[in-house]
Amino acid sequence: MGTTLICVVEDDPIMGESLADRFRLEGFEVDWHIDGESALDAFGSRPYQAVISDIRLPDISGEELFSRAKATRVGVPPFVFITAYASVETAVSVLKSGAADYVTKPFDIGALVEKVRLLTGTGIPDQAMPAQSELGVSEAMRRLAEMVPRIAGRARSILITGESGVGKEVVARFVHRHSPGETLPFVAVNCGAVPDTLLESEFFGHERGAFTGAERQKKGYFEQAEGGTLFLDEIGDLPLSMQVKLLRALQERRITRVGGEREVETTFLLICATNRDLAELVRLGKFREDLFYRINILQLRVPALRDRPDDVLWFAHRFVRDIAGRLGEPIKLFHPSAEARLATYGWPGNVRELQNRLERACIVCSGNMLFSSDIFEEDGAQAVPPPNMDTPLEGYMAACESAFIRAALLQHQGHISETANALGISRKSLWEKMRRHAIAAEPHILASK
Template sequence: MTTHTALIVDDEPDIRDLLEITLTRMGIKTLTAPDLASALSLLKKHNPQLCLTDMNLPDGNGIELVQWIQQHLPATPVAVITAYGSMDTAIESLKAGAFDFVSKPVELSRLRELVTSALKLTKPDSAVDDATDDPGLLLGNSSQIKRLRNQTRKLARSQAPVFISGESGSGKELVARMIHMQGPRSDAPFIAVNCGAIPSELMESEFFGHKKGSFTGAVENKDGLFRSADGGTLFLDEVADLPLAMQVKLLRAIQEKAVRPVGDTKELPVDIRLLSATHKDLAELVQEGSFRQDLFYRINVIELAVPPLRDRTDDIALLANHILGRIAQEYECEAASLTQDAVDRLKEHDFPGNVRELENILERAFTLCDADKISASDLHLGSTATDGSTNRSISATSEACPTLIPEGDIDLEGYLESIERQAIQKALEATRWNKTAAAKKLGISFRALRYRLKKLGME
């Protein structure tokens, strides 16, 4: 069994002794230093798997030590010990590259959690090399995507809150998942939530949980998102959509590392890595007064920008082939491929919806193409929403199942789906369930029929 070594840097003998005893009981060998100079000397002689340093040292500060380790021993996580309530100092250390921080007086349970997480980052060199070559969820060979993958690997080694910026559909949640998967919390839950999709009156209960009977409809205890993510990562997507009242409560939960369920009288500790994202300009919203500045600084310790698809067109062919393979597998059809004119047309497109738009375009083209080849004309780019695919679908369903649009408010998507389902059912019955003949009767390809049967759950 490998014995880990940790360097403890603090000018107070009592603190050094406390940390040394705690780590020794965890089976960790310790080195101690009372000042920055001694710490640097030990770091040069040894290669510890962890460093714990006080922020205030007689001949310097913990930030200088963090920066030195980042430059010379980047594989060694370093945690900073800060004075109670010194949140600005803690954030400064995280920005400098610290793995995490712990406040005085040191809570031993919190310290043990931190040490355990930090030591999970210790991997053999071969494992690090393999991770460097693995694209994971972020496919692409462009310089932008390679840089993004490298940034996610570095950020995975920290517990600093990360704000992921980027346009809609650019892959912000994939980036968040990559940070989680490559970090010490990878075995724990990754909980993603769209803040804009939660009704404001239910938001506190969704985030923090509630006690049974605390309000009408609370028929049982609920953990909430924070406690569900305990030990893991909580990803707040579209964080800009949080109402101001909820922003105050969220800030307290982040700072105190604890939540109070609705109807409860006490706070419950939680240990999460916080990642957040939005396609909106959060700094501008702060200026407008619709987003709290203190919360902005707390979640935006490190900002990571995801490039739009139009800035990495060299990745389009690779992404398209991956998406088409996934679609074929999902709908149990033969895979289709793009012709060169289709690839060229995709590279010319501006992609305001980014990778999500590419997925939608290819899914539509997949159902319409012939002979397993998608040409530029199958993409229907540059046309209106009622393009060829929609017209063909509507004309086919209308002919097979003529009906009147009902008056009043309707669920348009569900209504059109029901028409499509009826049309396919009638076509299959008329052809005695011969799918090839039914597709011809509907005026669509056999592939399109297979796709729709799978999508509508009619198989």
């Protein structure tokens, strides 16, 4: 996504510099003009997506700037005016003429940034909105994204928990990007994928000649992550023998390579992740209690995708866009039946399942629109077929409604009351729609419900 270009028109050097600096920090590209005429000249060649202008300027007023811009251009960018309290009447006047908004001095520059973000919409660069561009739009993921910058530079050990496929590594990389070692290595290790016989060598490294086949010195994961982040995924899969060695290395921040005699100091941010209940593993004697407390200083929990439905379509559109870019093809659109099915499916495989289903659908589907059946092969005849352009709109919309109701019934396991509540209609209305669309009340599912 390209950078959002805005225009600041402010003759006060302190105010102008403050505005330009703050918006640049927020990820915007800023042109700063100290008079209205120079701003007008720039309007012809610079594709501004918003204009922030003082009402009082040294040559022409902000009101005249806006008026002349409208007279000479088609598609004037939204204007936000800065005004003193005494000039509020003028600001209200330009609002009636089509200006977007105004703020009165003294104003909260953070609130002004939010106004401009809303006005520029999708032009907001990803880095200006990390909560949405990285982790999701649901409340749970926004809270998580807001917390990360506060802890990334202070915590030495973080534990990320959540079901398989929820995006624990995505969160870990997000933490790394907000840590002091963001420009240094991020070393990701799947603890369950390293053979037991190689664990010590892979983690701590080895010296040349330490064992058969060790033809040269090799740095282990601890040294590779020096200054950066060591991410141990599925740490609950580590055998107890390795847990002891890991605990000692974490306590002392020193390791000794296999076959070596000299201790090597290590400094890194440790992030561990697991989809297992470590406390239960401790109780069963399968995970060391002291290691559990060492890595569980600060825990971040990533909710299952079914518990944050707001993120489903947000992820879906991002994945389809990214897949199209990778394949060099136009971005595929979602049919309403597909969006309804995506929003109501339970996602047992979480974000990973969503991504895999969409990647397959984009590769297999030859058209430019994804239908429910493209994403969910198991839906079969329940999916709405591609529309016949000769079909009346009323019939096509009825087909979409039928698909939505079927998906809702499936989501709520056939419970009529729960489905009706989710759809925002009465039980009677739901039964009538089911009869109209010939949706059978399966006896083994819907009886007595």
